[in-house]
Each structure stands twice: as structure tokens, then as C-alpha cells.
Amino acid sequence: MPDPISDFIYTYFLKTMCYQYNVVNTVVYGLILIAAVFGTHKLLEKLKIKIDRKLFYAIIPFILFGGSARALRDHTEINTVFQNVPQLFCSPIIYFVIFAIALGSLLLGIAAQRKFKIEYWKVMCSAGLLILAYNIANFRIANWAAVAMIAGLFAFWIVLFFGFSYFRPKMLSMMNAGILSSHLLDASSTFTALTFFGYQEQHVLPTFLIDLAGGPAAGAWIMFPLKIFVVGGVLLLLDKYGEDEQFKNFLKLIILILGLALGTRDFLTVSMMQV
Structure with a gap:
């Protein structure tokens, strides 16, 4: 007799893990994230x-490591350690793996700070850069056209956001400009991959909106206003209504992680694509 609970878990989680999101697992993963x-x-x-x-400086190498590890895991033409344990380096499990590595590095940094008076974040950042170096050494660019397009779009957004922040710092802080830029790296990579190279969006909400806008090849532009208004709106609300400065900064760190990790993964994935 079939077990309905096992069937449910297999259908909505195990079967789709690493390859596809649906409404059910998206909601559950969202609750786990909260x-x-x-x-x-x-x-x-x-x-x-x-x-x-x-803390932001200490975390960034781990974000880049996670995003690049995910891309290398999918790129089977390059033999890396990630192919030996593929289930550990796909979403959502990779978030727990990177969290564990980052937490271990943080604890090591705290121990070094107490014993040797070295600031914890320097130790943590160094550990992150060390493991990131492995990914950089294995990265191979094959799609220079995609790199050029994404770099051009990303540069445009960086100049726009940081330029606006320079002249209107009360409206857009430098920190918020950096967080927004990380999400526009994701948007630029998604737009380029879907519009010009035949990729498909995996996440539920972006897929729905892209389909409404005309489908992957014609509607991927929707990622730009989606990121600007949603991420920008959340950052504005945090600055306006956030009373606990530490918790507000922590939420901004989470927003940065979500944008930069996906942006790094998407950029490297399409950059390594053989054309």
C-alpha cells in the first residue's frame, strides 16, 4: 500500500531537489529560511x-564560494570535488553546508581573537578566501559573449546605484547600493541566460512573472524591475521602520546573501557554457 506521506515528500521535495522548485517546496524552504x-x-x-x-567583509568570500561551488557542481566538464558529493552542493542543501563552513570559520576566528588578539573577521575572511581560491583555480570561461553582456549590464547598475548614493546618500546608502547591485548581478545574469542562451528559470515567482511578460526569451527583462522594486522596497522599509540596528543589519546581510549567491552562480554557469 502506498504511503501518502512518503509519496508527498518524494514528489515535492526529493524528486525535484537540485533541479526544480514548486509552490510546496518554495513555501517550506521559505519557512525554514525564516x-x-x-x-x-x-x-x-x-x-x-x-x-x-x-561581518559583511568576513561573509562575502563564503557567499562567492557557495555560488561558484554550485556552478562548478553543475559543470561536469570540469572535474572538481563537487562532482564527488553532488547532493551536498545543490539547493537548498548547499545553504546548510556553506552555513556550517562559515560558522566553523567564525568560531575559529573568535578563538584566534581571544588567544592571539587577531580580529575574528580577518581570520574568517582569510578562511573564506582560501576555499574560494580552489573554485577560482577551476573556473574556465567558455562563453565570452555572455561575460561581456553581463559585465556591461552589471557595470551600468553599479554606476547608477552608487552614483545615486553619492549624490543622494539619505535616499540610498552605500550599503544599500551594494546590496541592490548584488541582486542586479542576478537579474543581469538571468536576463542574459534566458534571452540569448536558452536557459530556463527555476524559481516559482520569477517563472510566473517571466511567463506573464512573454516567456523566457522575450520576458526575462521583468527581472530588472522585480529586483529594483522588491529589494529596494524592502531596504527602504527596513531603514524607515527598523528600530533594532543590529537586527536590521542582519536582515540586510541575509538579503545580500540571497542576491550575491544566486548572481554568482548564474553568472558563472552561463560563463562556462560551451557555445
């Missing part, structure tokens, strides 16, 4: 880690 956000914030409070630029 729980993880609050749990991680409590952990940082317990460890007495201030959520500031130094």
Missing part, C-alpha cells in the same frame, strides 16, 4: 558578534 534567520541572529547575539561592515 526560522534559520532568527536562530542565526540569536546565535550571533550569544557569541557577542556585532553585525557591521566587518
Whole structure:
């Protein structure tokens, strides 16, 4: 007799893991993310880690490592360690793997700070750069046209956001400009991959909106206003109504992670595509 619970888990989670999102697993992963956000914030409070630029600097190498590991895992033409354990380096499991690695590096940094008076974030950042170097050494660009298109689009958004921040810092801080730019890297990569190279969007909401706008080849432009208005709107709301500065900065860190990890993965994936 079929087990309905096992069938449900297989159909909506195990069968689609690494390759496809649906409404059910998207909602569940979202709830897990919310729980993880609050749990991680409590952990940082317990460890007495201030959520500031130094923590951002320490985390960025791990974000880049996660995004590039995901891309290398999918690119079977390049033999890397990620092909040996493929299930550990696909979404959503990769987020837990990178979290564990980053947390271990954070604890190592805290220990070094207490014993040797070296600031924790320098140790953590160095550890992240060390493992990121492995990915960089294995990365091979094959699609220079995609690189040029994405780089041009990304440069445009960087100049726009940071230029606006320079002249209107009260409306857009430099931190917010950087976070927005990370999400526009994702939008630029998605737009280029779908419009010119036949890729398909995996996430539920972007897929729905892209289909409404005309489908992958014609409607991927919708990612730009989607990112600007949704991410920009959330950042504005946090700045306006966020009372706890530390928790507000932590939420911004989460938003950065979501944008930069996906942007890195998408950019490298299409860059390594054989054309």
C-alpha cells in the first residue's frame, strides 16, 4: 500500500531537489529560511558578534564560494570535488553546508581573537578566501559573449546605484547600493541566460512573472524591475521602520546573501557554457 506521506515528500521535495522548485517546496524552504534567520541572529547575539561592515567583509568570500561551488557542481566538464558529493552542493542543501563552513570559520576566528588578539573577521575572511581560491583555480570561461553582456549590464547598475548614493546618500546608502547591485548581478545574469542562451528559470515567482511578460526569451527583462522594486522596497522599509540596528543589519546581510549567491552562480554557469 502506498504511503501518502512518503509519496508527498518524494514528489515535492526529493524528486525535484537540485533541479526544480514548486509552490510546496518554495513555501517550506521559505519557512525554514525564516526560522534559520532568527536562530542565526540569536546565535550571533550569544557569541557577542556585532553585525557591521566587518561581518559583511568576513561573509562575502563564503557567499562567492557557495555560488561558484554550485556552478562548478553543475559543470561536469570540469572535474572538481563537487562532482564527488553532488547532493551536498545543490539547493537548498548547499545553504546548510556553506552555513556550517562559515560558522566553523567564525568560531575559529573568535578563538584566534581571544588567544592571539587577531580580529575574528580577518581570520574568517582569510578562511573564506582560501576555499574560494580552489573554485577560482577551476573556473574556465567558455562563453565570452555572455561575460561581456553581463559585465556591461552589471557595470551600468553599479554606476547608477552608487552614483545615486553619492549624490543622494539619505535616499540610498552605500550599503544599500551594494546590496541592490548584488541582486542586479542576478537579474543581469538571468536576463542574459534566458534571452540569448536558452536557459530556463527555476524559481516559482520569477517563472510566473517571466511567463506573464512573454516567456523566457522575450520576458526575462521583468527581472530588472522585480529586483529594483522588491529589494529596494524592502531596504527602504527596513531603514524607515527598523528600530533594532543590529537586527536590521542582519536582515540586510541575509538579503545580500540571497542576491550575491544566486548572481554568482548564474553568472558563472552561463560563463562556462560551451557555445
